Amino acid sequence: xxxxxxxxxxxxxxxxxxxxxxxxxxxxxxxxxxxxxxxxxxxxxxxxxxxxxxxxxxxxxxxxxxxxxxxxxxxxxxxxxxxxxxxxxxxxxxxxxxxxxxxxxxxxxxxxxxxxxxxxxxxxxxxxxxxxxxxxxxxxxxxxxxxxxxxxxxxxxxxxxxxxxxxxxxxxxxxxxxxxxxxxxxxxxxxxxxxxxxxxxxxxxxxxxxxxxxxxxxxxxxxxxxxxxxxxxxxxxxxxxxxxxxxxxxxxxxxxxxxxxxxxxxxxxxxxxxxxxxxxxxxxxxxxxxxxxxxxxxxxxxxxxxxxxxxxxxxxxxxxxxxxxxxxxxxxxxxxxxxxxxxxxxxxxxxxxxxxxxxxxxxxxxxxxxxxxxxxxxxxxxxxxxxxxxxxxxxxxxxxxxxxxxxxxxxxxxx
Amino acid sequence: xxxxxxxxxxxxxxxxxxxxxxxxxxxxxxxxxxxxxxxxxxxxxxxxxxxxxxxxxxxxxxxxxxxxxxxxxxxxxxxxxxxxxxxxxxxxxxxxxxxxxxxxxxxxxxxxxxxxxxxxxxxxxxxxxxxxxxxxxxxxxxxxxxxxxxxxxxxxxxxxxxxxxxxxxxxxxxxxxxxxxxxxxxxxxxxxxxxxxxxxxxxxxxxxxxxxxxxxxxxxxxxxxxxxxxxxxxxxxxxxxxxxxxxxxxxxxxxxxxxxxxxxxxxxxxxxxxxxxxxxxxxxxxxxxxxxxxxxxxxxxxxxxxxxxxxxxxxx
Numbered sequence: 213x214x215x216x217x218x219x220x221x222x223x224x225x226x227x228x229x230x231x232x233x234x235x236x237x238x239x240x241x242x243x244x245x246x247x248x249x250x251x252x253x254x255x256x257x258x259x260x261x262x263x264x265x266x267x268x269x270x271x272x273x274x275x276x277x278x279x280x281x282x283x284x285x286x287x288x289x290x291x292x293x294x295x296x297x298x299x300x301x302x303x304x305x306x307x308x309x310x311x312x313x314x315x316x317x318x319x320x321x322x323x324x325x326x327x328x329x330x331x332x333x334x335x336x337x338x339x340x341x342x343x344x345x346x347x348x349x350x351x352x353x354x355x356x357x358x359x360x361x362x363x364x365x366x367x368x369x370x371x372x373x374x375x376x377x378x379x380x381x382x383x384x385x386x387x388x389x390x391x392x393x394x395x396x397x398x399x400x401x402x403x404x405x406x407x408x409x410x411x412x413x414x415x416x417x418x419x420x421x422x423x424x425x426x427x428x429x430x431x432x433x434x435x436x437x438x439x440x441x442x443x444x445x446x447x448x449x450x451x452x453x454x455x456x457x458x459x460x461x462x463x464x465x466x467x468x469x470x471x472x473x474x475x476x477x478x479x480x481x482x483x484x485x486x487x488x489x490x491x492x493x494x495x496x497x498x499x500x501x502x503x504x505x506x507x508x509x510x511x512x513x514x515x516x517x518x519x520x521x522x523x524x525x526x527x528x529x530x531x532x533x534x535x536x537x538x539x540x541x542x543x544x545x546x547x548x549x550x551x552x553x554x555x556x557x558x559x560x561x562x563x564x565x566x567x568x569x570x571x572x573x574x575x576x577x578x579x580x581x582x583x584x585x586x587x588x589x590x591x592x593x594x595x596x597x598x599x600x601x602x603x604x605x606x607x608x609x610x611x612x613x614x615x616x617x618x619x620x621x622x623x624x625x626x627x
Numbered sequence: 628x629x630x631x632x633x634x635x636x637x638x639x640x641x642x643x644x645x646x647x648x649x650x651x652x653x654x655x656x657x658x659x660x661x662x663x664x665x666x667x668x669x670x671x672x673x674x675x676x677x678x679x680x681x682x683x684x685x686x687x688x689x690x691x692x693x694x695x696x697x698x699x700x701x702x703x704x705x706x707x708x709x710x711x712x713x714x715x716x717x718x719x720x721x722x723x724x725x726x727x728x729x730x731x732x733x734x735x736x737x738x739x740x741x742x743x744x745x746x747x748x749x750x751x752x753x754x755x756x757x758x759x760x761x762x763x764x765x766x767x768x769x770x771x772x773x774x775x776x777x778x779x780x781x782x783x784x785x786x787x788x789x790x791x792x793x794x795x796x797x798x799x800x801x802x803x804x805x806x807x808x809x810x811x812x813x814x815x816x817x818x819x820x821x822x823x824x825x826x827x828x829x830x831x832x833x834x835x836x837x838x839x840x841x842x843x844x845x846x847x848x849x850x851x852x853x854x855x856x857x858x859x860x861x862x863x864x865x866x867x868x869x870x871x872x873x874x875x876x877x878x879x880x881x882x883x884x885x886x887x888x889x890x891x892x893x894x895x896x897x898x899x900x901x902x903x904x905x906x907x908x909x910x911x912x913x914x915x916x917x918x919x920x921x922x923x924x925x926x927x928x929x930x931x932x933x934x935x936x937x938x939x940x941x942x943x
Contacts (some may be wrong), residue, residue, distance in 0.1 A: 618815035
């Protein structure tokens with residue numbers, strides 16, 4: 213069984229929370245006490261149907277306003293897979309939450325209200341999913357019950373969306389269209405007889421069929437050292453292990469590696485997971501590696517295969533998604549956290565703001581406000597070891613930390 | 628614990644370490660998070676309640692640092708209303724693993740007049756823990772507290788970050804949470820602030836139980852079906868043993884075959900009817916269960932927004 217994390221996006225009232233509630237309900241993931249609470253509250257509000265959005269809208273403010281304002285995580289599982297849904301809000305002003313939710317997801321659902329069709333928000337959601345290079349995207353055309361399950365309406369919306377697809381940067385993104393009614397439960401988990409013209413999978417069937425190769429890009433292994441383990445006990449007197457997570461590919465015992473930044477070469481001697489030795493560590497495994505030679509490595513350093521080096525540089529240009537109310541401007545200093553490595557960075561130049569909606573209207577600017585997306589160049593106080601984001605989703609991304617507030621103020625995708 | 632690292636023989640293996648299984652992926656993520664805590668903070672602590680989630684955390688921490696010992700202490704905020712089985716278990720675990728254990732008592736906070744004991748039918752020491760916890764954080768200058776909370780437990784928890792910053796007053800500002808991107812954890816804080824860390828955020832109750840089964844982790848006996856003197860109230864089963872839970876005279880005591888799904892403060896943790904005497908049966912029961920785990924926690928039922936309010940005040 214695998215874990216699939218799905219980011220959801222939609223405008224206010226597109227029925228996103230209802231869709232998630234419907235998925236939980238139809239996969240029998242809602243427990244009887246939760247269902248009871250939903251029934252009780254729906255009745256109090258005078259609805260003659262079950263308001264599934266109550267299953268996900270967790271914060272008091274959200275219940276009051278009837279909207280979702282932060283990233284919430286919802287869990288359910290089938291016999292085949294475990295699902296984590298990162299439910300992100302769809303307001304214009306909440307781009308930051310969408311980027312956040314999408315940054316850890318392997319798939320996404322873009323929700324469109326069949327009565328409204330492709331709107332500016334749809335463009336934004338798609339732009340962000342594409343910017344973050346989410347490999348699998350489902351365009352769920354919702355509220356089909358309110359347009360009499362019209363094939364014509366569905367096709368018109370699909371055609372509009374396909375125009376957007378021509379403009380996208382990441383062309384390998386796989387896109388699937390599904391007509392649904394979250395309220396009625398059509399094509400969400402179960403097939404419906406209301407859309408005989410649609411022969412594709414239901415939303416859940418689509419995700420169930422996804423394979424690892426549909427989700428992850430082939431990449432090159434990167435091993436940032438997270439923590440050095442030196443027990444100094446009698447039994448493990450000389451043990452010197454480098455703990456960390458393997459990104460992008462596999463590492464095996466006997467692999468010739470280069471340590472960065474020292475450029476020292478060595479060979480992988482052992483790979484431990486807890487107290488067991490393994491021959492190969494796959495991507496995303498948290499292991500401890502020992503080397504044949506005694507070389508000096510500390511947190512933030514990186515082990516890579518000798519024949520596959522990343523770029524080692526003190527400057528780069530990146531697409532920045534800005535998330536703070538204080539503006540980013542040329543000359544400002546921030547901490548760049550690239551994986552587990554932290555370096556001080558200075559903004560060299562803000563090139564131009566990118567319209568995150570495929571309108572093509574890029575604008576000159578020297579400062580970024582909350583939710584802006586722009587090209588920015590940085591200079592660092594020491595080199596980092598990076599790949600381009602388009603080649604490596606993990607080693608090509610970073611976060612920006614404000615040196616005064618310590619808050620995470622932006623996300624970056626290296627070009 | 629079934630085995631300590633020093634006892635176990637290291638066997639050379641040629642298998643591929645896979646991350647394809649669901650539990651395995653969650654385990655790898657949790658180990659990564661725990662290592663980040665050790666690397667980014669000066670004085671971390673693992674909050675240990677004796678419950679299955681914190682026992683799971685201890686196992687994960689063991690794995691994260693092997694062959695070194697866990698490089699931070701455990702701390703138990705003792706309400707004085709714990710199940711005796713939990714306390715025995717706690718002391719044995721700590722001794723076996725050679726860990727440092729700090730205990731701070733809610734009773735002391737009451738004696739010092741810092742908090743007032745609740746009275747009446749639904750009285751509980753659960754919310755009183757907050758003051759004792761915040762005092763202990765200040766006393767030891769802890770900058771990171773690792774906890775076993777999971778996002779699937781409750782709606783407000785679903786929005787909690789993995790690294791969740793608390794201000795000088797230990798409070799959670801849910802409106803102003805740091806965005807958490809990729810798997811990069813930002814632990815930068817100012818003096819006086821601390822971070823609550825939740826390595827098993829993405830685990831469900833079933834995941835925890837499956838892991839306990841797979842890893843053969845020992846847990847306190849009250850998690851398994853046993854005969855207990857109990858009484859019924861509001862459709863829930865309460866323990867009538869040890870005199871901790873307030874009982875009206877007309878509430879009839881009866882012996883029932885029960886087990887506990889969570890082992891919080893006795894005064895707010897109800898039992899469930901169960902004949903699951905083994906871990907296999909417990910996993911099976913959870914898989915088929917239709918009531919959520921916190922459904923047996925009266926403290927969440929006080930109001931729709933109960934958990935969110937307690938969290939803002941500094942509750943775990």
